[in-house]
Structure formats: structure tokens, C-alpha cells
Amino acid sequence: MVAPTPPDVGSPDREYSIDSNGVEIAVHEWGEPDAPVLMMIHGGFDFARTFDCFAPYFAAAGWRVASWDHRGHGDSGHAHLYSWDADLRDAAAVFDHVAGRRAVPAIGHSKGGALSINLADAQPYRFRTIVNIDGMPSKRPIPDVAEHERTKMLASEIESWIAHREATAAAARRPDTIVGLAERRGKMNPRLSAEWLQYLVTVGGYESDDGWRWKLDPSMRFGGFGPWRPEWARYKMAGLGVPFLGLLGDQEEPMGWGATPEEIRPWQPVGGVIEQYEGVGHFLHIERPREMAERIMDFLGAPA
Amino acid sequence: MSGTTFLTHNRVELALHRLRASDGPALLLLHGLGEFSPAAVPSYAADWTGSVYALDFTGHGASTMPLGGGYTAELLMADAAIAVRHLGGATIVGRGLGAYVALLVAGGRPEEVHGAVLADGPGLSGGATVPTSQPVVMATPVDGPPDPYAIIELGRDLRPPDYATTFVRLANEGSTLDEPITVTARFLPQWLRSVVEAPGVRYTEHIADALAAYA
Numbered sequence: 109m110v111a112p113t114p115p116d117v118g119s120p121d122r123e124y125s126i127d128s129n130g131v132e133i134a135v136h137e138w139g140e141p142d143a144p145v146l147m148m149i150h151g152g153f154d155f156a157r158t159f160d161c162f163a164p165y166f167a168a169a170g171w172r173v174a175s176w177d178h179r180g181h182g183d184s185g186h187a188h189l190y191s192w193d194a195d196l197r198d199a200a201a202v203f204d205h206v207a208g209r210r211a212v213p214a215i216g217h218s219k220g221g222a223l224s225i226n227l228a229d230a231q232p233y234r235f236r237t238i239v240n241i242d243g244m245p246s247k248r249p250i251p252d253v254a255e256h257e258r259t260k261m262l263a264s265e266i267e268s269w270i271a272h273r274e275a276t277a278a279a280a281r282r283p284d285t286i287v288g289l290a291e292r293r294g295k296m297n298p299r300l301s302a303e304w305l306q307y308l309v310t311v312g313g314y315e316s317d318d319g320w321r322w323k324l325d326p327s328m329r330f331g332g333f334g335p336w337r338p339e340w341a342r343y344k345m346a347g348l349g350v351p352f353l354g355l356l357g358d359q360e361e362p363m364g365w366g367a368t369p370e371e372i373r374p375w376q377p378v379g380g381v382i383e384q385y386e387g388v389g390h391f392l393h394i395e396r397p398r399e400m401a402e403r404i405m406d407f408l409g410a411p412a
Numbered sequence: 413m414s415g416t417t418f419l420t421h422n423r424v425e426l427a428l429h430r431l432r433a434s435d436g437p438a439l440l441l442l443h444g445l446g447e448f449s450p451a452a453v454p455s456y457a458a459d460w461t462g463s464v465y466a467l468d469f470t471g472h473g474a475s476t477m478p479l480g481g482g483y484t485a486e487l488l489m490a491d492a493a494i495a496v497r498h499l500g501g502a503t504i505v506g507r508g509l510g511a512y513v514a515l516l517v518a519g520g521r522p523e524e525v526h527g528a529v530l531a532d533g534p535g536l537s538g539g540a541t542v543p544t545s546q547p548v549v550m551a552t553p554v555d556g557p558p559d560p561y562a563i564i565e566l567g568r569d570l571r572p573p574d575y576a577t578t579f580v581r582l583a584n585e586g587s588t589l590d591e592p593i594t595v596t597a598r599f600l601p602q603w604l605r606s607v608v609e610a611p612g613v614r615y616t617e618h619i620a621d622a623l624a625a626y627a
Contacts, residue, residue, distance in 0.1 A: 129550065129561075130479030179480065188423045189470070189482030193546070193565050197481065200548045230548045263582055266520045273490035274497070276422040327422050334486055335575040340543035 117307065118164035120157070125183070128201040131194075134183035135176045135202060139167030144411040145207045148175040149199070151218030151243070151363070153296075153324060155182030157311040161304070162393045165401035170411040174206040178219075180325035182312060190328060192226070192336075199227050203234050211350075213237035213408050217393060218363065222341055229344040237351045239404050242390050244354050244382075245341035245375075246367035265333050272329055279326035283319030286310065296362045299389040342375040352380035353407045355400065357388035364390035381407075416474065419494050427474035428495050429466045436462025437526065438499040439623070442492060444508030445535025445566055446558045448473030456619035457505070461627060465502070467495045469513075471559030481551070481561025485509075485538075485569050489516035496524050503626045505619060508533025509566055511597060512576075515607065518593060519579030522586025527626030530595045530604065531619055537601035539568030573606035584612040594622040 120136035136156040148159050156175035163173040177184035179198055213236050216224035221243020228235045290305035313320045369384050376382050393400045419426040431453045439460050449466030468475040469488050492513050496502050501524045506514030511530035518528035551560035583592040591614040608615055616622050
């Protein structure tokens, strides 16, 4: 088990929502409202408040950090439908609101890293710099990306997915205690401390008469199938035209993408940097927030 | 129409229209992109002896129009699968986008789909067959169906030929029919050309002839 523990965290300074084509998207900001913008993009089945242990470093250094809960995650609305296109559109709506048409730096973790690559491919004018924390494409199926992005076409997988769709109307998150929810999440995040996971319950869950539940939309699930091949994102990464820093750990864990520097480097953008850190897993920014924040701020340069 | 039943798919209510009641096997019609269900049994199905139904996909016809888009062909496959299970099994005729969805559900629920006919219609081609730089498009809000996000997203969804033929293979493995897929489309985009060339797929010019083989 590794850091951080709750005393290290800082709540957002501002929280509000915007409308993205009828879906309410919750935005969280740390730092002075007139400071230079730095976007942070969370991973699948996470939420913006998972940056509570990381964003404050950047805010203290003079950045206005803005992050948002993807649809169905955190405090954002539960949508009728979920797709990669919809996530990109929601991201564009947040960028429009926070940064207008100005190019800003962005840090994306896991699915958020992949989102930043895809949005930068579609709308490169939005990005000044990209930092990707274990969200770089490999051939391994991506563990925290919505089902339609995957390529698993076994009959049982398809049947399982259809059965899930048939049952989602009555789906509900299972209630538990704070400790219980944290322990369940710990199975997917085994390297994070119990204290941190319990803190996440208090900001990513809600309490009702029968206990705590995650705010995550119960209609979302891991697994599935679709025409997309994870490695296709390599082609987009290779074409990025802004400074790029990719960060990897060397410890495998359930949510990790399993990408290695050797696998990534042939596809890194021109002038890009790929770094791997020893003894750390998928959540580099949570396991070692200060070290990663200092490395990223050195890469970004002074807020501007 | 002879009656409409609403089926629940997550937060969407799907309109399943009964065009003809009968004790015989069910025929399910899947419309094309931007279309909605026909009000009467089409002429090509006049000789079908069983019941005839038509489904409005999510965001189309009398079905729920979602907020904020997020369409995929696989999601529509679940629409169709829910309708097929409600009917206790069915033969399917799909037009355009509905043809692609018919292929997916024929592979996804082969024991419940008693033949799928893939016909010309809007949305037949889909989008790229390889990864491309897709524009991020915001649609102007509209008062009624079809949902513009359905038009945008389902009109350009990725349809790699090897992905399509995987569903042919699944249909062949799970169906009791020798030829569970029949193509009648005259326009053959890349994914459909690969389907036509796959084992277990029949090509015939007329939908009525295809249905006669599944009756």
C-alpha cells in the first residue's frame, strides 16, 4: 500500500456544471480563476476528484487546473448512451468553456490519456502540450475504456453484453459501508492505500438510507466488443504535433494498460519523451504525486 | 398499424410496431438510418405467413430520443436483440443501417434469429474501415426524431470487413440454418462485399425470394 492519505489532498476551489448537448457535465477547478489553464482528464470508472491528491501541486505553482467528470462518472449526469464520440464531444464542450479556442496543456490518465490523444488528433488547436500517464495504446485490450472500444468478439462476450443491456433498466449500484466500498475498489486498485480509497468513497459516492454507493452509472460496465482495435490509437499518437511526455510504471495491476516503453517508442510523436518509473503501477500520480507533479511541471515550464 | 408495444432498453423506450398479427413465425423489419418503421406490411413481405413487426431504433420514430448522442451499431444490435427476444425469435429484414444491425444480431443471438436479410437502404455503407481522424461534431438541437446525433454517429461508424465477417462466422456456428445470412443489396460496400463472399451467405436479388427460403 502506498500514499497518499487524506491529509495530502485538496478539494477543488470551484465546482460547477455545464451543459454538453443535454448532458450535465460537472467541472472541478483548483487554483486562481485567472491563472493559466491546465486541463486534467481522469481515467475510466474514476472521476475528477481522484486528482484531489495531485491538482493542488499545480494550483500552488500558479496553474488553474480544470477537470471534469466524464458522463456517467462522478457528479456528471447519467446519459442515455455512452460512446467514445460522446466523450470526445463532452471534452470539447469543457475545453470550449474553460479555455475557449486557446491551446492549453493537458494531463490525461489512462482513458483520459487516450481521450487527449484522440481529441488532439481531431482538434489539435486545443493543445499546447500533452502529458499521458499510462494511457498510451498497446495491443493489450484497454481495461477502463467503454465496451464499444474493445475488440473481443467471442460469442459469450457478445451474449454477456446483450444480457447486460437487457438488464440495465433495473440496475443499481450495490450499497455498502465506506470501508466496504473501498475494499471492493481495492480489488481493481490494489496498490492504493485503504485510507485513500476510503476518501474516494466520500467524494465519489453518496450516502442513502441503506449505505454508500458509487455515483457511477450502473449501466456502464467493463468488457464488451466492437470494431475498434486499441493499437489503432498508435497512428494518432505518432502524428501529434505538440510536446509530448508519456509516463509509465513498471508494476502490472488490473487497471494498467500493460504498455512497455519498447512497445510505445516506435510510435511516440516527433520530439516526444517516454519515461518509465520503477516500483510504481498504473496510478503514478496517486502513488507518487509530488514526484510526478515536479517532473510534469518541469516539462511544462512556468505557467503561461 | 395494428398496435405498438414499448420495450425498455436501459433508459430508452423502444417502439415495436405490429404490422400484422398471426400465429405464424415472426418477421421483424429494421429500418435504415434516419428512417422509421413502415405503417403497413411492405410488398416484399406480402407472402410471409406469420406475424410482421417493425422496430424503431433508439433515436428514431416513436422510440426515445436520447440526449447528447453516443450511438454505436452495437447499441442498436442490443435494440434488435431485445425485440427478437420479446418476439420469441424472428426472421429479420434490415434496410441500410438496419442491414448491418441485422448481421450483428444474427451473429450475437444466432439461435433466435431465423435468417437475416440484408437489403439496400440509408446508412448501408457506414464510415471508414480503418482508423481515421473523425471530426468532433456538435449538432443543432431538434424538436423530434430522427436524432441528428444518430445520423452523424451511425453514418460514419467503423465497419472493418473482418469485423463484419466475424458475425457471419458466429451466425454459422450458432444457427440451425445452412445459410443464415442472405444479401439482397445491390450496393456492396467493403464490409458487405466481404460478407457476401463468406461461407453461409446467400445472395439473391429479391427480398421476397430471400424470405421464402426462411419461411
